[in-house]
Amino acid sequence: xxxxxxxxxxxxxxxxxxxxxxxFAHTILVSFLALVLALLLGIxxxxxxxxxxKGFRTISRIYVEIIQNTPLVxxxxxxxxxxxxxxxxxxxxxxGVLGVGVYHGAYMSEAVRAGVEAIxxxxxxxxxxxxxxxxxxxxxxxxxxxxxxxxxxxTNQAVSLIKNTxxxxxxxxxxxMYHADSWASNSxxxxxxxxxxxxxxxxICMPLALYARRLEEQMExxx
Amino acid sequence: xxxxxxxxxxxxxxxxxxxINLTVKAGEKLVVIGPxxxxxxxxxxxxxxxxxxxxxxxxxxxxxxxxxxxxxxxVREGLAMVFQQFNLYPHKTVLENLxxxxxxxxxxxxxxAEKTGMEFLARVGLVDKANAYPAQLSGGQQQRVAIARALxxxxxxxxxxxxxSALDPEMIQEVLDVMVDLAKGGITMVVVTHEMxxxxxxxxxxxxxxGGQIIEQGNPEHFFVNPEHARTKSFLGKIxxxxxx
Numbered sequence: 001x002x003x004x005x006x007x008x009x010x011x012x013x014x015x016x017x018x019x020x021x022x023x024f025a026h027t028i029l030v031s032f033l034a035l036v037l038a039l040l041l042g043i044x045x046x047x048x049x050x051x052x053x054k055g056f057r058t059i060s061r062i063y064v065e066i067i068q069n070t071p072l073v074x075x076x077x078x079x080x081x082x083x084x085x086x087x088x089x090x091x092x093x094x095x096g097v098l099g100v101g102v103y104h105g106a107y108m109s110e111a112v113r114a115g116v117e118a119i120x121x122x123x124x125x126x127x128x129x130x131x132x133x134x135x136x137x138x139x140x141x142x143x144x145x146x147x148x149x150x151x152x153x154x155t156n157q158a159v160s161l162i163k164n165t166x167x168x169x170x171x172x173x174x175x176x177m178y179h180a181d182s183w184a185s186n187s188x189x190x191x192x193x194x195x196x197x198x199x200x201x202x203x204i205c206m207p208l209a210l211y212a213r214r215l216e217e218q219m220e221x222x223x
Numbered sequence: 224x225x226x227x228x229x230x231x232x233x234x235x236x237x238x239x240x241x242x243i244n245l246t247v248k249a250g251e252k253l254v255v256i257g258p259x260x261x262x263x264x265x266x267x268x269x270x271x272x273x274x275x276x277x278x279x280x281x282x283x284x285x286x287x288x289x290x291x292x293x294x295x296x297x298v299r300e301g302l303a304m305v306f307q308q309f310n311l312y313p314h315k316t317v318l319e320n321l322x323x324x325x326x327x328x329x330x331x332x333x334x335x336a337e338k339t340g341m342e343f344l345a346r347v348g349l350v351d352k353a354n355a356y357p358a359q360l361s362g363g364q365q366q367r368v369a370i371a372r373a374l375x376x377x378x379x380x381x382x383x384x385x386x387x388s389a390l391d392p393e394m395i396q397e398v399l400d401v402m403v404d405l406a407k408g409g410i411t412m413v414v415v416t417h418e419m420x421x422x423x424x425x426x427x428x429x430x431x432x433x434g435g436q437i438i439e440q441g442n443p444e445h446f447f448v449n450p451e452h453a454r455t456k457s458f459l460g461k462i463x464x465x466x467x468x
């Protein structure tokens with residue numbers, strides 16, 4: 001009986017490479033859009049968490065706690081299975097972007113909050129004393145300083161986000177993990193399928209992770 | 224002109240300002256002194272609403288800034304503040320610190336803001352530091368930049384909240400010199416300070432605060448030569464003894 005990594009299985013994968021390429025492209029696209037969404041949510045809720053108004057802080061807290069303390073799979077299943085009952089039928093692509101984006105937005109928000117809270121109170125007061133309003137003070141004075149502390153954490157979150165798009169395989173998301181899995185189930189050539197898939201994730205995630213490590217080291221030097 | 228009418232401020236159970244009634248006239252140089260915890264910093268921070276009074280009214284240039292939906296930001300444009308801790312923007316160069324608010328808040332063209340910015344840097348003696356970052360400057364230099372930053376907003380009123388208290392002794396004078404020079408102009412100045420020499424030299428009126436109240440006020444001659452209130456005498460006695468040692 002041939003082993004799991006027999007040469008003919010690799011040859012079969014080679015013939016069907018477009019399946020993997022298509023999935024890979026889909027993963028990159030979903031990841032990119034989810035990342036944009038996560039960054040937006042992270043900045044908005046991270047800043048709200050340091051607002052003077054208690055209502056805004058509470059909203060931010062609820063978002064972060066609910067998202068961080070339930071599994072991503074449940075959140076994705078909610079979008080995919082529960083929303084249709086409310087008459088909202090989203091394409092799997094949208095479910096992917098929304099689900100993964102909202103999930104990592106909560107973690108981004110915590111990174112932004114930590115960064116903003118590390119900036120001395122006097123900075124916001126100086127900005128106010130010059131006539132800045134809350135959001136413009138954030139934009140021009142607080143966030144550019146908070147960035148230094150928040151970006152390494154956020155880059156690590158981007159890595160997790162890319163890997164977590166694989167959860168979408170469970171709702172036939174059309175991304176890399178889904179195509180790898182369905183190709184493997186049809187051909188029964190699991191070995192090469194998962195090895196190649198793993199390598200493809202590695203190829204996008206590792207440079208990002210290394211970049212995050214470098215940013216962290218730079219920060220330690222500056223501190 | 225600033226008017227405070229029946230202003231109270233509570234921090235939790237602490238009653239920090241008690242029924243403050245005070246008018247600062249246009250062009251007046253007002254110096255506020257008092258022991259720490261007397262409420263003098265809170266008083267000046269109420270004037271630009273960095274602290275919101277618990278009760279009472281504050282009217283700046285005819286605008287009641289304590290009214291709901293008051294255009295507080297607009298009023299603050301004409302009411303610059305210099306802080307004890309300088310609070311320069313560390314991610315901006317010295318010149319950018321001076322031009323940021325004028326260009327974004329007052330929509331002054333960048334070139335114009337830079338031109339006046341350089342003029343104010345010349346006035347505080349720091350033209351050569353225009354492209355430096357705040358962290359590269361001494362405390363005294365940072366505070367002079369902070370004054371120039373305030374001036375570049377072309378304010379009618381300047382608030383100084385203990386501007387020399389965080390400075391090493393040898394740097395205090397360079398900041399006071401700038402403030403004395405500034406006081407020769409027509410700008411309204413409210414200065415919270417422990418520098419009695421400065422108060423004597425520039426103040427039109429000195430206010431002594433203790434326990435959240437204005438205990439005594441008057442022109443510097445009256446104030447330093449013939450204080451009436453026992454608490455003022457005791458405070459001045461301590462301060463002057465301390466500065467003689």
